[in-house]
Amino acid sequence: MKKSVLLLGLAVVVAVGIAVQLSTRDAVVGQVRSWEQFATTRISEEFEIAAGAVQSVSFAAPAISGTLSGKWRSSGKGGNDALSGFTLTDPSDALLDSLFKGSSGRFEVKVSAAGTHTFFFENAGVKQTPRHVLLDAEFKPD
Helix, strand or coil: CHHHHHHHHHHHHHHHHHHHHHHHHHHHHHHHHHHHCCCCEEEEEEEEECCCEEEEEEEEECCCCEEEEEEEEEEECCCCCCECEEEEECCCCCEEEEECCECEEEEEEEECCCEEEEEEEEECCCCCCCEEEEEEEEEEEC
């Protein structure tokens, strides 16, 4: 009888210990997941745009506010590096930044809406040649 009570007591202690460990682990995992939303997100793209085409690059902003900043640069053949347009829009397609007729640009915008933000690079105009574009940006949570 004493052995049964002792074993039962030991089993209860072990079960409580396991339950405490599991609940603590879940809390820590939850904390790590919540901290992930505060990480800086890098956007680094390199691509070709055919003559007369538009290329888009999307960024999925998290559900927290922050700053999206960076730069882009285009190059082409025959001494004509300029794109006819650069545009950055938010998830509702509202204009956040734009530049027309340039071969490079910088941007810094506040992001307050979660969802897909889109960069558009337009290669149209008189001189119809492909362009090579480098985009380097980052999203930093507030």
